[in-house]
Amino acid sequence: MKVLFFNPQQEMLGLQCLSATLKAAGHQTALFNDPRLFDNPWVRIGRTDGASYVHDAGLAAVAAHSPDLIGFPVVSDDYGWARAWAARLKARCDIPIVFGNCHPTFHPREVLGRPEVDFVVRGEGELTLLELVEALGRGKDFSKILGLGYKDQGNVRINPMRPLIPDLDSLPFPDKDLHYGPMPYLNHGYITMLGRGCPYRCSFCDNNSSARLYAEHGLAKRWVRRRSPERAIAELLWARTRYCAGHFRFNDEDFGYDQRWLREFCALFKEKLGLRYFAWVSPNTIDAKTARLLAESGCDAVEMGIQSGSERMRTEVLHRRVSNRQMESAMRALREHGIRTDVDLILGLPTEAKADLDETVELLRRGRPWGTYAFWLQYYPSTEIYALAKERGLLPSGTAQARAAGIHREGDIPRDALARRYHAFITLLPLLPDAFIRLCQRWDLIRYCPAFFNTFLIAQLRRLLKGGVYNEFQVRGYHLLWRESGRFLAACFTRKSS
Structure with a gap:
């Protein structure tokens, strides 16, 4: 059996895990990448002359591979994109289409209510997708496939959830060739996850x-799981040999939450590889001892979520149990051990006031991270923060209707003018001297910060001015822009010439 995945611009590790499992069972996989040059988190223009070359290329990929199944990874922000592609494909061919990832997991009936979607895979998908592919090949029914949603003579059927995979060491290494073939620029730095699940219960996540x-299905006894340090190192050695990987990026939710595992892994990594790496960390688990362990093993950069500098907001709204003192201490420990630290924040939170934003600025001033990334809160119906805001009547006007209509993107959430000014200032803050930040705080000058600054461009400028360690996302982005812009311009020229 042959499966063709449609990919929304970035490297999707989940697709690589699915593909590896299918290939290990003797099936064939391929990938078509939609570059989404004008429909991504930073640029949304709508219809552009020449962009139809992507649609033609997608249809050509289907014709070339003749798949038995077409799959889409669908987080809520990509739901509209996936629906549009699925409808386009259904109008031209009668190939079953399956949606997987977060949105179908939480909203299977909504998704299967669409005529262009035939199946949904809920939760961890390796075994569910494998069984679906084999059932399609053998003409068997789908009623016994755990984690699957499907249509039966016009009726939507949702099977019970599949238990979590207890032993991650049993899974094959991710199929990087799935992406590296059509997207060779991704082979700059090696991205992987050494575990699954998160030990925290943040309301927005x-x-x-x-x-x-x-938990509702009685299946969450081992939500947080890790591969053994030996199996993790085996993948990294394989990646260094096969792809000449020289820098690694670990996308685990909190790389340091299991200190015993971390000590064993860091010792093996330093001994067997001796290279540099990036990791996601939490201030809950970073102290001077852990920062030193990370630095000595080769960690050159981390990203850490702090979300808000207001302890009230974190406790009452975000359900994050960590003090400002601990956050400041974590940032200081990482900085003192030479680890570049970017921090993530969320603005536009329900009940957020100017005093909360001022506390965020003060925490950042004291912590002095290398970089700041401030995102606007997006309300997803499956999250606790959505229920909280809805219960208190705090949802922005039109949000509930937009979500009910399947619209999940930043642009439909109104942003307070003052919050936009703080957004720009927070993004600029790592470039500003401490004395200037104090002056702005003392005289309440942040309210006058120009709100028209494009924070994405500010972040790029900050990278150029501050330099720093290797950043695979930045390198990949430049290659993507160069490659796909050339294809777009060639398509425009061909269209006008004809």
């Missing part, structure tokens, strides 16, 4: 929603 969903 789908990890919390997923853990609750599995």
Whole structure:
């Protein structure tokens, strides 16, 4: 059996895991990448002359591969994109289409209500997708496939959830060739995850929603799982040999939450590889001892979520149990051990006031991270923060209707003018001297910060000015822009010439 995945621009590790499992069972996989040059988190223009070359290329990929099944990874922000592609494909061919990932997991009936979608895979998908592919090949029914949603003579059927995979060491290494073939520029730095699940229960995050969903089915006894240090190192050695990987990026939710595992892994990594790496960390688990362990093993950069500098917001709204003192201490420990630290924040939170934003600025001033990334809150119906805001009547006007209509993107959430000014200032803050930040705080000058600054461009400028360690996302982005812009311009020229 042959499966063709449609990919929304970035490297999707989940697709690589699915593909590896299918290939290990003797099936064939391929990938078509939609570059989404004008429909991504930073640029949304709508219809552009020449962009139809992507549609033609997608249809050509289907014709070339003749798949038995077409799959889409669908987080809520990509739901509209996936629906549009699926409808386009259904109008031209009668190939079954399956949606997987977060959105179908939480909203299977909504998704299967669409005529262009035939199946949904809920939760961890390796075994569910494998069984679906084999059932399609053998003409068997789908009623016994755990984790699957499907249509039966016009009726939507949702099977019970599949238990979590207890032993991650049993899974094959991710199929990097799936992406590296059509997207060779991704072979700059090696991205992987050495575990699954998150130990925290933040109100805004789908990890919390997923853990609750599995708990409702009595399947969340081992939500957080890790591969053994030996198996993790085996993949990295394989990646260095096969892809000449010289820098690694570990996308685990909190790389340091299991200190015993971390000590064993860091010792093996330093001994066997001796290279540099990036990791996601939490201030809950970073102290001077852990920062030193990370630095000595080769960690050159981390990203850490702090979300808000207001302890009230974190406790009452975000359900994050960590003090400002601990956050400041974590940032200082990482900085003192030479680890570049970017921090993530969320603005536009329900009940957020100017005093909360001022506390965020003060925490950042004291912590002095290398970089700041401030995102606007997006309300997803599966999250606790959505329920909280809805219960208190705090949802922005039109949000509930937009979500009910399947619209999941930043642009439909109104942003307070003052919050936009703080957004720009927070993004600029790592470039500003401490004395200037204090002056702005003392005289309440942040309210006058120009709100028209494009924070994405500010972040790029900050990278150029500050330099720093290797950043695979930045390198990949430049290659993507160069490659796909050339294809777009060639398509425009061909269209006008004809």
